Amino acid sequence: MKLNPGQIFLAAFLVNNIILMRFIGLCPFFGVSTSVSTSIGMSAAVLFVMLLASWVSWVLYHAMLLPLGLVFLRTAVFILVIAALVQFVEMFLKRYIRNLYSAMGIYLPLITTNCAILAVTFFNINYNFNLLQATVFALGTAAGFALAIILFAAIRERLDDAPISPAFKGYPIAFIGAALVSLAFMGFTALFGIS
Amino acid sequence: MDWSLIIKSLVTLGGLGLILGVILLIASIKLAVKVDEREARIRSVLPGANCGACGYPGCDGYAAAIAAGKAPLNSCSVGGPEVARKIGEIMGQEVTAAEPKVAVLICRGGKNEAPLRFQYKGAQNCRQAALLLGGPKACIYGCVGFGHCVTVCPVQAIRMGENRLPIIDERKCIGCGRCVTECPKGTLTLIPRRKLIYLACVSHDRGRAVKEVCSVGCIACGLCTRVCPVGALRMENNLPVMDFQKCIDCGICAHKCPTKSFIDRAPGRPKASINPRCTGCGECVKVCQFKAIEGEPGKQHRVIPEKCIGCGQCVLVCPVKAIDLVGALGHSVKTI
Incomplete structure (x- = not known):
């Protein structure tokens, strides 16, 4: 099925939500979702890095790896380039856009080598997206990540004060909650999807 | 064995790594941010508790504000006079140290003294409990007793006692005032560390209205204002207000108070x-x-x-x- 950009965005945002449907990027999902404010900062950093990584990896793949016949090197090359790029961007922001740096500075290095970022670059290639489609897909995925993590942070803020038995306090109840949210999102699969 | 492929991949990956490394090296030199070296030195003498008592986000924020000349040098209540003096040396200015303070609970109504109005089953958090009709305690002014102050204390100086009132360890307390701002009822306050006597009640009711909801609440009789030999107490909105400048810590008010609403911090007299x-x-x-x-x-x-x-x-x-x-x-x- 051929998808238009709008459908790609919606698919990445809801139907194939990277956290709740693909179970990728679970470490920031649980690690940074303790409060809404930190999860918003994390989401902004993810959006930023995901977009950059998609562009760079797409160009690298089509301009270098494919012509040279080195497709099997993509994992190493992507990680290397994304890590270096984020390092560079961090320095650039620190120097020239101080406000943006202090808003998401600490989350940038955290997200650099996250599996969610790498997964998006691979999906772009596996689905044979062109650059526009890849951009839309990255945007949708980042938005989906933000939706999941901010939603979940709000739930966890409530869980903190709820009278929960000691055995379930903290991560156990968070995992149970995540499973329930994930179940809810499975309802979207009947719509359409990228597969 | 396809040697050319191996060499090709080695060159590609190695070359890519080398180029990126050089770019990052150049960038780290060109884009280096010049930090005021005084800022780093001030940061090194600050206690590092990141409590926010100075009004800046953490010790880093305060150090940056001092170096930029925007903050007073003696705002660090944790470090006290010693740190203020060191900062003064770095900045080349004379400083007068801020008076060290300590947080105290100004409510004595534990579960035995202050009865409940209703059974509360909601979120076990002071701020949420206080939103529901002012909390489950019959006295709507007093400590709610779910220990929000315990969670916000940056140095773990507060723990909950048997009677559901927080106990503050004065040796650990750094006087940052985080608990004071976070308490939904305002039942915590900062007093000068050297002062010994303080009123431990926040009820603005008087007489029977207080007696009915708490056995140790101030009934606003005003006796303390009359017995004080230096006139450091005056009644304001049904509570005696202490002027710590005038108070001589004699302890007469604490011993005369019929409801024992004052607390004497002196270990012995x-x-x-x-x-x-x-x-x-x-x-x-x-x-x-x-x-x-x-x-x-x-x-x-x-x-x-x-x-x-x-x-x-x-x-x-x-x-x-x-x-x-x-x-x-x-x-x-x-x-x-």
């Missing part, structure tokens, strides 16, 4: 003792508010130790300096 120089003039008998001195006129008086609280008022009025305060610390005779 001295007792008055009358030596043979006494002429028996009786001035001390008149001034003593606790009837702790007895004796016939013209003869040497004596102190009843069980009644004396060591306030030192008799020492001040004795015309022949025949009275000494002896025994436990708390304050010395000189401060009176």
Whole structure:
């Protein structure tokens, strides 16, 4: 099925939500979702890095790896380039856009080598997206990540004060909650999807 | 074995790594942010508790603000005079240290003293409990008792006691005031660390209205304002307000208070003792508010130790300096 950009965005945002449907990027999902404010900062950093990584990896793949016949090197090359790029961007922001740096500075290095970022670059290639489609897909995925993590942070803020038995306090109840949210999102699969 | 492929991949990956490394190296030199070196030095003398008592986000924020000349040098209540002096040296300025403070709970209504109005089953958090009709306690002014202060204390100086009131460890408390701002009821406050007496009630009700909801609440009788020898207390909105500048820590208000709403932080109090120089003039008998001195006129008086609280008022009025305060610390005779 051929998808238009709008459908790609919606698919990445809801139907194939990277956290709740693909179970990728679970470490920031649980690690940074303790409060809404930190999860918003994390989401902004993810959006930023995901977009950059998609562009760079797409160009690298089509301009270098494919012509040279080195497709099997993509994992190493992507990680290397994304890590270096984020390092560079961090320095650039620190120097020239101080406000943006202090808003998401600490989350940038955290997200650099996250599996969610790498997964998006691979999906772009596996689905044979062109650059526009890849951009839309990255945007949708980042938005989906933000939706999941901010939603979940709000739930966890409530869980903190709820009278929960000691055995379930903290991560156990968070995992149970995540499973329930994930179940809810499975309802979207009947719509359409990228597969 | 396809050697050309191996070489090709080695060159590609290695070359890519090398180029990126060089770019990052150049960038780290070109884009280096010049940090005021005084900022780093100020940061190194700050305590690093990141408590926010200075009003800046953490010690880094405060150090940056000082280096930029935007912050006063003595705002760090944790470091106290020592840190203020070091910052002054770095900045080349004279500083007067801020008075060290300590957080105290100004509510004594635990589960035995202050009954509940209703059973609360909601979120176990002071701020949420306080939103529901002012909390489950019958006294709507008092401590809610779910220990929000315990969670916000950056140095773990607060724990919950048996009676569902927080207990503050004064040795650990750094006086940052985080608990004071976070408490939904305002039942915590900062007092100067050297002061010993404070009122531990926040109820603005009076008389029976207080008695019905708490056995240790201030009933606004105003006795303390009348017995205070230096006029440091005045009634305001049904609560005595203490002027810490005037207070001499004599402890008379704490012992006279009918509801025991004052707290005396002194570990122990001295007792008055009358030596043979006494002429028996009786001035001390008149001034003593606790009837702790007895004796016939013209003869040497004596102190009843069980009644004396060591306030030192008799020492001040004795015309022949025949009275000494002896025994436990708390304050010395000189401060009176």
